[in-house]
Amino acid sequence: xxxxxxxxxxxxxxxxxxxxxxxxxxxxxxxxxxxxxxxxxxxxxxxxxxxxxxxxxxxxxxxxxxxxxxxxxxxxxxxxxxxxxxxxxxxxxxxxxxxxxxxxxxxxxxxxxxxxxxxxxxxxxxxxxxxxxxxxxxxxxxxxxxxxxxxxxxxxxxxxxxxxxxxxxxxxxxxxxxxxxxxxxxxxxxx
Numbered sequence: 001x002x003x004x005x006x007x008x009x010x011x012x013x014x015x016x017x018x019x020x021x022x023x024x025x026x027x028x029x030x031x032x033x034x035x036x037x038x039x040x041x042x043x044x045x046x047x048x049x050x051x052x053x054x055x056x057x058x059x060x061x062x063x064x065x066x067x068x069x070x071x072x073x074x075x076x077x078x079x080x081x082x083x084x085x086x087x088x089x090x091x092x093x094x095x096x097x098x099x100x101x102x103x104x105x106x107x108x109x110x111x112x113x114x115x116x117x118x119x120x121x122x123x124x125x126x127x128x129x130x131x132x133x134x135x136x137x138x139x140x141x142x143x144x145x146x147x148x149x150x151x152x153x154x155x156x157x158x159x160x161x162x163x164x165x166x167x168x169x170x171x172x173x174x175x176x177x178x179x180x181x182x183x184x185x186x187x188x189x190x191x
Contacts, residue, residue, distance in 0.1 A: 036148050040140060041155040041168040046132065048172060054181035055128040059121055062186060066117045073110050077103070124186045135179050139171055 046052050084099055091099070144152050147167075155168070 033150055035151045037161075037165055038144060038147070038149040038152045038167045039155050039158050039161050039165045040152055040171060041166075042133075042136070043156065044168060045136060045172045045175065046129065049132060049136075050176045050180045051132045051135075051182050052129065055125060055132070055184055058128075058184040059125045062124075062184075063121055066121070070110065070114055070117075073113075077107055077110065080106070120186050124184050127187075128182045128184045131182050132175075132179065136171070136175055139174050139178070140167075143167060143171060143174070 080103055084096070084103060087099075088096060140152055143149070149167075152167070155166070
């Protein structure tokens, strides 16, 4: 009987406090707003967006072009190496050593170009993806403001949520509409 009376007293106290503090808290301008939460799959959007696909296609075309150029240089180096090996018997050791040194310098230069082009392509892709991410965050802020969301969480950080909180599809659709592609610029072409 004491437990029932104690529980009833607690409920009466809680209802009384809620009715007293509720209006005061609702009127307090410094109080935190009630969160309205949305969830978004940023990685999924970046993987599926038309602009991301466009950026990757542009980088692949440049990579193929670079690879063709490098292959031609490597073929020329192979021929030069074969010629040096044939001349080994007829050239003086000093002359052969000098030509071998010049050949090795050419090989090192081609390797430097390959590495520089890889870095340039990676940098260009990163810059393009950053442009897409910046635009995407602006869209997320716009949709959050328009729909009254006060908190947008990345899907990768959420364990369980109602599917109605997901805004990935409308954000992806809007991103594809407003930013269908980005122009990839390789800042430094090592020639």
